[in-house]
Amino acid sequence: MRVSSLATSLVRSKQRFLCAIACFAALSTASAVSATPAKVALLHTFPVLGDVSRNVKSLESLVRRTLVQGANIVVTPELATTGFSITRDQVVNGLGFTSPYHELAGIEALAMRYRAYVLVAIAEVTPTPAQQVYNTVVVFGPRGLVTTSEKRGLSGWHDRGILPFEVIPTIYGDLGVMICSDVYLPDWIRILATEGADLVLLPANWFGSTDQQ
Numbered sequence: 763m764r765v766s767s768l769a770t771s772l773v774r775s776k777q778r779f780l781c782a783i784a785c786f787a788a789l790s791t792a793s794a795v796s797a798t799p800a801k802v803a804l805l806h807t808f809p810v811l812g813d814v815s816r817n818v819k820s821l822e823s824l825v826r827r828t829l830v831q832g833a834n835i836v837v838t839p840e841l842a843t844t845g846f847s848i849t850r851d852q853v854v855n856g857l858g859f860t861s862p863y864h865e866l867a868g869i870e871a872l873a874m875r876y877r878a879y880v881l882v883a884i885a886e887v888t889p890t891p892a893q894q895v896y897n898t899v900v901v902f903g904p905r906g907l908v909t910t911s912e913k914r915g916l917s918g919w920h921d922r923g924i925l926p927f928e929v930i931p932t933i934y935g936d937l938g939v940m941i942c943s944d945v946y947l948p949d950w951i952r953i954l955a956t957e958g959a960d961l962v963l964l965p966a967n968w969f970g971s972t973d974q975q
Contacts, residue, residue: 797932800834800835802836802837803828805824805836805838806839807824811844812845818865818869821842829872829876834876835879837965838883839965839966840913841883858885858886859885859887859900860889866902873903874903879903879930880902882902883898884899885897886898895921897923898923910925911925911928913942914947914950915942927950929959936958936959938957938961939963939964939965940962942964942968943966944964945964
């Protein structure tokens with residue numbers, strides 16, 4: 763599988779926020795050999811903590827820029843719409859998105875227009891009465907919403923993800939998705955590999971030496 767990396771983009775803000783890491787696991791499979799070359803853009807952003815509207819607007823602008831430059835897979839950081847240091851109450855009371863994620867309609871439209879795959883990492887809240895909150899990645903593709911992936915490792919504010927690992931077939935190879943510290947457990951990468959993933963994308967977040975205030 764041929765993978766090239768597009769130069770990452772930075773959004774300036776007052777937050778000392780590091781990270782939009784994606785982890786790639788290219789595997790030697792038949793599908794990988796025949797796949798169209800993938801050009802992957804990794805967005806390194808500085809979201810304004812708790813300002814969902816501003817963050818989504820910035821992400822949409824960056825996604826558009828990378829797609830215009832030729833990317834066909836775009837990866838945002840973990841919790842790119844909210845910032846990292848959030849609480850469960852904040853997610854329930856305004857920071858969380860609910861499927862089908864209308865707040866991300868602009869990014870979904872870009873994925874469809876450019877026939878690309880865009881991973882947007884969000885805080886998610888499910889409808890009441892069985893309300894749950896998740897650290898989620900939403901995947902958009904050429905036909906719109908493709909799937910979501912939930913973080914399994916706990917970060918203190920969200921519920922443990924329960925969705926099965928899913929491999930997404932694309933012309934660029936089969937894609938797998940994990941989130942940040944979930945990569946610490948090799949068995950989860952192994953599951954995606956045995957399911958046929960050619961490329962594993964890992965939106966991640968690390969706040970460096972100082973926390974977001």
